[in-house]
Amino acid sequence: MALSKNRLKEYREKKGYSQEKLGGLVGVTRQTVISIEGGRYVPSLELALKLAKLFKCKVEDLFGVDK
């Protein structure tokens, strides 16, 4: 399954976080952040919720799929 919407990079850059720092804040490695941003890896529900909480937005604002 691939994500049709992925605004993680946009949100990260808005907050001024590096990939390493974002990874540290949500408990994943830099490679995982790179993979999610590159659309190669779909984050788990837990990670998506952590990211949404960190950026104070809904999960749907960060990620989305086509119907």
Place this chain on the structure above:
Amino acid sequence: MNAKKRKITLLFGLGFIIAGVLLNSAKIGTQEYLGFSSAGTWMMYIGFVTLLITAIKWKVKERKVDERINYIAAKANRITFIAVMVAAFLVMVIDGVYPINMRYGMFMSYVVMFMIIIYSVSYKIIERRN
């Protein structure tokens, strides 16, 4: 290892060593126990190993394992399992045609080597793709 866990482990190790010394000095459990000359010696050994492991873990930086790595490992595991099943079937067929006359130990070492190679190669490939 966090500070609380480390403290508990250190106390456990020290407790075992002290208990071992006390048992040995009181000459309790002096018969051979689990390959050691006495139960006290065995307890001192366990305590010493516990302290050693704690000391090693103290220095070793904890490796970050996240969900992507778990995902890759699970996929590599699945591939290895399927490869071993296919290989086992092929070995059975080959053994039926040309009987395999190999020492059991040698055969098992080949199997283990095959599994390690398949796992590490598939892990690396999946890691690059994800």
